[in-house]
Amino acid sequence: MKKLAVFGGNANPALTSEICQRLGIRQTEVFVGRFSEGEIRVHIKENIRGQDVFIVQPTCPPVNDNLMELLILIDAARRASADRITAVVPYYGYARQDRKDQPRVPITAKLVANLIVAAGVNRVLTMDLHASQLQGFFDIPVDHLYGINVLAEYFKDRKIEDLVIVPPDVGGIKMARAYAKRLNAGLAIVDKRRTSPEKTEVMNILGEVKDKNVVIVDDIIATASSLTDAVLALKAHGAKGVYAAASHGVFSGPAKERIVNCKELLEVVVTNSVPLKDGLQDSKIRQLSIAPLLAEAIARTHNAESISSLFEEIRN
Secondary structure (H helix, E strand, C coil): CCCEEEEECCCCHHHHHHHHHHHCCCCCCEEEEECCCCCEEEEECCCCCCCEEEEECCCCCCHHHHHHHHHHHHHHHHHCCCCEEEEEECCCCCCCCCCCCCCCCCCHHHHHHHHHHHHCCCEEEEECCCCHHHHHHCCCCEEEECCHHHHHHHHHHHCCCCEEEECCCHHHHHHHHHHHHHHCCEECEEEEEEEECCEEEEEEEECCCCCCEEEEEEEEECCCHHHHHHHHHHHHCCCCEEEEEEEEECCCCCHHHHHHHCCCEEEEEEEECCCCCCCCCCCCEEEECCHHHHHHHHHHHHCCCCCHHHCHHHHC
C-alpha cells in the first residue's frame, strides 16, 4: 500500500490532530499562513510524492477563508505529485443553496463542488450534508457519513425514559426515524413554515409529546431560531424535557444567547465537525468527537475496504 499522509488547514486543527492520533500516524507538516496583503500562503514541508493524501478541512465559518485554504491545499498536494487526494470535509459550507427556489439566484452548492473537483481532488469524504442529493453535484466518488453514529450512542448511554425523537421539519423524517430505531423511541414532527432563510414559524406538532422527553434532531444549528421556536412549541404541547442534537454546531449570530436564555432547553449536543467559537463553551452545549468515525473511514479508504457499515443504519 502507498504511504498515508494526513494534514489540514486552519479550519479545525484539533480535529486533524485527533484523527492522526487515532490512526497512529504523525501529521504531515504543512504551513498555512498569509502573505502581507492577506492572500493565503501554503507550503507542504514534507515529501508526499506518490502518497495517499487526506486533507481535513471543514468549510465552516469563516467559510470563504476555509474554502480557499482547502482549494489551495488540494492544488499544492496535486503539484507535489500526490498519488491520490481525498478532501475530508466534515462540514460542507454553502450546502443550503442547493437549488433555484426563486428567480435569479445561484446554486452555490454545485459551484463549490465544481471548484473542489477542478482543484484536483480525487474523492470527497463528508458528513451529514444538508441534502443527501448534494453527493450528485460531484463528478467524483463521495463517501457520506452520518453523525447519528456518535450522537445516538450518547443518548443511549443517558438512558432517558419516555423518549420521543422530533425532526424540525418534514424533510428530516428519515433521519429522525433512524434515531428513533436506534434509541427505541417514539417519533413526532414539528410542522413549520419558513418565512425567510433565517426564520421559521412553528404551525403544529404532529404526534404525541405530552409527558415525554423529547430530542430534536437536525443537521445544522445556525442561529438557533428554529430550535428555540420548536422547543417552546413542544413545551406548549406538554413535553417534559427537551434536548437537541445536531451534527454541525455552527452557532452563528445570536445562537448562544438564544440557547442560554431558553430555559426549557436542557442540553444541546453537537459534534466537533465545526470547532466551538470562543465564548460558546457553556454547560448547555456538549461537543462529541467524530475523530474515531473519520479515522476509521480514512483507514478503510486507504486500505481499499468497504466503509458502507459506517453509514448503513441511516438507510434502513
